[in-house]
Amino acid sequence: MTHSSTVHDSNTASDLLYSDTEEALRESVRGLFAGRLSPQTLNAAYDDASTDFSSLWKTLAAELGVAGLLIAEDLGGAGASEREAAVVMEEIGRAVAPVPFLSSAILATVALTRVGDTATLGRLADGSETAVLAVSFATDTASAGFEGVEARDGVLTGRVTSVAGGTEATTLVVPATRDGRPALYVVDATAPGVTLTPVPALDMTRPLVDVDLSGAVPSREYVDGASESVRAALLTGVALLASEQVGIAQWCLETTVAYVKDRKQFGRAIGSFQAIKHRLADLWLQVSSANAAARYAADTAARGDADAEIAARIAGAYCGDVAVKAAEECIQLHGGIGMTWEYPAHLYLKRAKSAQLALGTGYAHRARLAELVDLTVTAG
Numbered sequence: 001m002t003h004s005s006t007v008h009d010s011n012t013a014s015d016l017l018y019s020d021t022e023e024a025l026r027e028s029v030r031g032l033f034a035g036r037l038s039p040q041t042l043n044a045a046y047d048d049a050s051t052d053f054s055s056l057w058k059t060l061a062a063e064l065g066v067a068g069l070l071i072a073e074d075l076g077g078a079g080a081s082e083r084e085a086a087v088v089m090e091e092i093g094r095a096v097a098p099v100p101f102l103s104s105a106i107l108a109t110v111a112l113t114r115v116g117d118t119a120t121l122g123r124l125a126d127g128s129e130t131a132v133l134a135v136s137f138a139t140d141t142a143s144a145g146f147e148g149v150e151a152r153d154g155v156l157t158g159r160v161t162s163v164a165g166g167t168e169a170t171t172l173v174v175p176a177t178r179d180g181r182p183a184l185y186v187v188d189a190t191a192p193g194v195t196l197t198p199v200p201a202l203d204m205t206r207p208l209v210d211v212d213l214s215g216a217v218p219s220r221e222y223v224d225g226a227s228e229s230v231r232a233a234l235l236t237g238v239a240l241l242a243s244e245q246v247g248i249a250q251w252c253l254e255t256t257v258a259y260v261k262d263r264k265q266f267g268r269a270i271g272s273f274q275a276i277k278h279r280l281a282d283l284w285l286q287v288s289s290a291n292a293a294a295r296y297a298a299d300t301a302a303r304g305d306a307d308a309e310i311a312a313r314i315a316g317a318y319c320g321d322v323a324v325k326a327a328e329e330c331i332q333l334h335g336g337i338g339m340t341w342e343y344p345a346h347l348y349l350k351r352a353k354s355a356q357l358a359l360g361t362g363y364a365h366r367a368r369l370a371e372l373v374d375l376t377v378t379a380g
Contacts, residue, residue, distance in 0.1 A: 014303075016295045022087045028064055029088055032056075033095035039344035045098060045204040053098045057168060060099055062127030067105045075118055076125035082236060086243035086298035093247025093323075096344075096351045098205040100130055102237060102244070103165025107133040108173045110236045114229030115184055115222035120171060132169035132189075133233055134160045134211050140360030141234040141368075146227070149176035149213055151183060155193070156213045164358070166196050166209030174213070175230050182227040185218035193217070203354035205347065235312055238359045239301045242294035242315035245323035248352050249287045252326035252345070256280065256333050263335075276333065283329055290315075290322040310372050317365035320356035327352040 018026070036056050044051045061067035069085050071077025078084070085106060092101055104124060108131035112121050123129040135144060149158030156176055166172075172187040172194065187194060193216035196209045222229070260276055297315035300308040327349035331338035338345045356362070369375075 014296065014299050016292070016299055018087070019083075022084055025066075025084055026087050026091060029060070029066065029091040030094070032060060032064065033091060033097055037095050037097060039342065039347070042096060042098070042205060042344065042347055043341065049198065049204065049207070054168065056097070057099045057101075057130070058127060060097075060101070061105070061130070066101065067127050067130075068125030069105060070109050070113070071121050071125040072113075075122045077121070081302035082240060082298045083302045086240050086294065089240050089243040090247035090250075093244035093249075093351070094251045096205050096248070096347045098207075100132070100165035100168045102241065103132045103163075104130045104169070106240055107135075107165075107233045107237050108171075109233075111173055111184065111229045111233035112186075114232050115225050117186070117220065117222065120173075120186055120220070124171075129170045130165075130168050131171040131173055132163060132165040133230070134163055134166075134172050134174045135230070135234070136160060136162045137164040137208060137358050138162060138360075139234060140364045141231050141238065144175075144230050144234055146175045146177045146182045146230075149174055151176045151178040151185065151218075151221070154217065156185060156187065156216045156218060158213050160211040162199060162208045163211050164206055164208055166211060167198060167207045169196075172211065174211075174218070175226065178221075178223070181223060182230075184222040184226040184229060186220040187213070187216055187218045191216055201354065203350040205351060206354060234359060235309060236301055238316040238365070239294075239297040239308070239312035241355060241359055242290070242297055242312075242319035245319040245352065245355055246287070246291050246294045248323045248348050248355070249290060249319075249326035252323075252330035252348055253280070253283055253287050255345075256283075256330045259334055279329060279333070283326060286322045287326060290319045293318050310369065313365045313369040313372065316360060317362045317369065320352075320362055323352035324349070324356050 065078055066088050068077030069080040073079035088101060092099060109121065109124060111133050120131065124131055148160045149156055156174060158176065169189045172189050174185045174187055176183055176185055189196065193214045195212040197212065199208050199210055201208045257280060293315040297311040300311040331345045331349060334345060337343050
């Protein structure tokens with residue numbers, strides 16, 4: 001299934017409403033997850049770390065065409081924008097789907113696009129390859145460095161820890177330094193000198209790996225614009241990760257509201273108790289605000305707006321906290337059942353908490369936001 005691209009002009013006013021194309025995309029992705037994912041299926045990732053979800057990603061990437069959303073049409077992609085990618089991220093959050101969309105179709109894709117790669121992007125667009133940007137999942141855009149890996153005499157040596165999406169990757173996009181300058185390299189994930197070691201993660205539906213390079217030979221090197229490409233990729237990741245966090249929060253809110261309407265105590269639905277009404281009303285307001293922040297972040301990124309980084313930082317600082325709060329309220333207001341392994345609430349809490357710490361903490365986003373808006377904080 002393919003989706004027509006949407007042209008966004010940075011000089012036009014924002015329209016944050018979802019377009020018909022975006023809603024059609026949402027319906028396709030949500031339908032796939034509804035038919036292929038269940039709490040029991042997701043729990044299998046915790047019972048067996050080797051659980052394989054590659055067929056789900058293959059269907060999402062190739063048959064629905066979402067792997068190429070941010071790739072130009074002349075390279076086989078959809079030529080869409082961050083707005084459409086944000087819709088996919090919302091649905092991934094709602095389903096806590098174990099797919100490498102963020103790592104491959106956003107982070108790696110944006111980095112490769114910015115340095116002018118064409119060959120790798122074509123293979124990512126048709127789903128025949130899956131890439132990962134080899135940076136720690138906790139890396140913040142303001143501190144994104146290339147010091148972990150060094151290029152010398154045509155080979156790469158170094159280590160990058162806690163890389164998200166590495167277990168599914170066939171291609172590594174590796175930031176490194178060459179003669180003290182930033183450079184970006186494309187490396188076959190199965191090449192000699194490349195070792196991917198799974199590491200324990202709170203959220204097993206988004207596994208992490210340590211990447212060790214020992215004399216690995218890259219297939220491509222990009223020097224011009226390498227630093228800017230990685231920064232752009234990470235900033236886009238911040239903006240769109242917020243949409244995943246909104247999807248998590250929306251599922252938690254909707255599921256909890258439905259539960260308290262049916263659960264009875266002392267002869268009354270617990271949702272009729274004023275204290276619970278107030279908690280859910282507060283949560284609804286926070287989730288709605290998070291949705292607005294994430295939507296604006298995606299829109300400004302799509303339009304190349306001058307406020308894109310400000311919008312991304314606001315969304316990154318706010319949406320992560322809201323997702324965790326929604327997941328915590330979901331578990332607490334479900335009572336005993338919310339604490340059980342069989343009920344999916346724990347999956348959402350784990351995804352929310354790990355995403356809250358990804359691509360920069362809320363504190364890091366707020367600190368950078370203060371710089372962007374020329375806010376001077378004085379002690380005392």
